[in-house]
Amino acid sequence: MRPLDVMWVGIGGGFGSLLRWWIGRVVGERYHGSFPLATFLINISGAFVIGYLSVLFSVDWRDRFGSVLNAGVLTGILGGYTTFSSMQLDAAKLAGSGRGQLALGYMLLSVAVGLIAAALGAALARLQG
Amino acid sequence: MINLVILVFVGGALGAMAREFLMLGVPDLSDGFPMAILVANVVAAFLLAVVTGLHKRRAVSDDVNTLVGTGIMGGLSTFSSFVYGAVVLMTASASGAAVAILYVLVSLVLGYGAVLLGLKLGERGTPEQR
Numbered sequence: 620m621r622p623l624d625v626m627w628v629g630i631g632g633g634f635g636s637l638l639r640w641w642i643g644r645v646v647g648e649r650y651h652g653s654f655p656l657a658t659f660l661i662n663i664s665g666a667f668v669i670g671y672l673s674v675l676f677s678v679d680w681r682d683r684f685g686s687v688l689n690a691g692v693l694t695g696i697l698g699g700y701t702t703f704s705s706m707q708l709d710a711a712k713l714a715g716s717g718r719g720q721l722a723l724g725y726m727l728l729s730v731a732v733g734l735i736a737a738a739l740g741a742a743l744a745r746l747q748g
Numbered sequence: 749m750i751n752l753v754i755l756v757f758v759g760g761a762l763g764a765m766a767r768e769f770l771m772l773g774v775p776d777l778s779d780g781f782p783m784a785i786l787v788a789n790v791v792a793a794f795l796l797a798v799v800t801g802l803h804k805r806r807a808v809s810d811d812v813n814t815l816v817g818t819g820i821m822g823g824l825s826t827f828s829s830f831v832y833g834a835v836v837l838m839t840a841s842a843s844g845a846a847v848a849i850l851y852v853l854v855s856l857v858l859g860y861g862a863v864l865l866g867l868k869l870g871e872r873g874t875p876e877q878r
Contacts, residue, residue, distance in 0.1 A: 625765055632764020632823040633757035640756045640818055662827040669828040670835065693829075694768055699760040701827035704792040707859040708800060711867065726860075730852055733831035734838075741835065 624690040631695015639700050653718060655709040658702060659729055665701035666733040669693060670740025675747070752814055759819015763792070767824050779847050780840070782833045785826065786855055792825035794862035801870020830855060 639661050646657035672678070676688055706729055713722035767788045774784040796817050803813040830852075837848035 625768060628768045629761035629765045632767075633761035635764070636756050636760020636819055636823050637753060639760075639822060640752075662831075665828040666831045669832045673832065690768070694771070695764050697828040698767055698826040699764045699823045702822045702825050703789040703827045703830055703855070703859060704796040704821045704825035704863075706827065707793045707856075707863045708796055711797070711860060711863040715867075726856060729827075730831065730856065733827060734835055734852075737828075737832040737835045738839075741832075 627687055627691035628695045628698075631691040631697075632699035635696040635699025635701075638696075639702060653713065653721065655706070655713075655725060658705050658709060659725070659732075662701045662706060662729055663732050663736045665697050667736040667740040669697050670737035670742075671744045672697075672740075674741040674744035751811070755811060755815040756819045759815045760823035763820040763823025763825075766820070767826065780837055780844060781847055781851055782829075782837075785829050785833060786851065786858070789825045789830060789855055790858045790862050792821040793859040794866040796821035796825075797863040797866025798870040801867045801872075804871060807870075 642661055643657040646660065650656050672688070672693065678689055678693065706726065710722040710726045713719070713725065767784075770788050771784040774787055776783050799808060799813055799817045799821070802808045803810070803817070808816075834848040834852050837844040837851065
């Protein structure tokens with residue numbers, strides 16, 4: 620790891636987080652249901668993109684440093700953009716307000732659709748490959 | 749508005765760099781179990797819940813909540829690496845698929861428990877603060 624990689628991760632993480640924050644605001648202005656739609660859309664789209672880019676550029680998923688693509692885009696932007704902690708917090712808030720089934724459904728749906736999205740992204744890159 | 753942009757950017761950058769250091773410092777288990785991402789996600793879920801609990805009872809400002817909750821914890825935790833890591837494990841081998849399922853379940857259960865604990869701690873004020 621070089622200091623430059625840390626910088627790329629930081630810059631990517633900053634921009635990814637801003638994108639997440641901005642999408643959260645835009646979706647929040649238009650959608651007022653109790654399903655955490657913004658975080659869901661962010662996580663699913665991020666999962667698709669990481670699968671796609673990892674296969675397209677043949678990045679081993681554990682080898683995440685050493686280039687601008689690995690450090691800046693995969694670890695930085697996509698890591699900052701998607702969030703696991705907000706998903707869990709939203710689910711706990713739903714369960715706390717008596718919507719336990721929706722909370723469980725939200726978590727399971729996020730993971731199931733996220734896995735499919737990552738696999739589809741990888742498959743699309745292989746098709747192009 | 750520009751203040752919020754700066755808080756989210758700086759927080760997200762710090763969180764992502766902390767996650768990179770975790771990935772460098774925490775080795776995966778011998779069966780490929782992605783321990784670093786699990787640690788990052790569970791720690792971020794816990795601290796996000798603590799800050800949310802503190803913010804709920806106005807023990808921290810809106811700005812601190814945005815910097816730490818939206819920024820740092822959002823940057824530290826990741827969903828993309830979480831699911832993609834599971835997909836890679838699943839497609840590698842039959843034993844890898846078992847590890848992947850275990851990884852997903854352990855992440856969800858520990859993350860959820862961490863959130864409940866964090867909310868409890870954050871919402872509970874000491875008598876002097878009330």
